[in-house]
Amino acid sequence: MLDLYYWPTPNGHKVTLLLEELGLPYQIKPVNIGSGDQFKPEFLAISPNNKMPALVDHAPTDGGAPQSVFESGAILLYLAEKTGKFLPADTRGRVAVLEWLFWQMAGLGPMSGQMGHFNVYAPEQIPYAIERYGNEVRRLHGVMDKRLAQSAYLAGDEYTIADMASYPWIGAYDKLPPDFAAFPNLKRWHEAIAARPATQRAYALKEKVNPNAGKPLSEEERKHLFGQR
Secondary structure, three states: OEEEEEOOOHHHHHHHHHHHHHOOOEEEEEOOOOOOHHHOHHHHOOOOOOOOOEEEEOOOOOOOOOEEEEOHHHHHHHHHHHHOOOOOOOHHHHHHHHHHHHHHHHHHHHHHHHHHHHHHHOOOOOHHHHHHHHHHHHHHHHHHHHHHOOOOEOOEOOOOHHHHHHHHHOOOOOOOOOOOOOOHHHHHHHHHHHOOHHHHHHHHHHHHHOOOOOOOOOHHHHHHHHOOO
């Protein structure tokens, strides 16, 4: 019913976290971003920004032709609305989830990605960039920690797509672990999500889809990941 165009990155993990929680049948279509699969015409037809993940629903609720969705946040929202799960029906609860979902999409994800790039992947060390993005990610972790001092999860007492969007970006880089000693509420939240069976199933896909995850990038991989204009 569902085709997930996926590679085991933080944005890819967001969607498998939700699909495993929902228990929906889905088929993974690997998009090897290191070999340039994201630039193939057939993928661009459903994801014009040449980024994964993307989703194709072959049984949309309107009964029409297959529905494609790109952008991880849009996919989470689409599936939550399709199933009526992990997104509150009441207005205030829904607003809270959307606030934190968009907060992740606009802030935590991009800033963490830039922190990782300049610390892990950049061909030269640029101190200003390393400090700039490191400080911003720490600030965002502080925002989360203050919020999680007030409630079990980002949008309240229930686990939602807002948490699934943010979780993969906390500790996304082995060389850049979060300062959990400074942010104990973030630590508690992270451990609670890590212990969920659906989370463990979602992350088990990493080795199946990309056994080379974590190894140094080849020049070809760097070209496809960082060399496009």
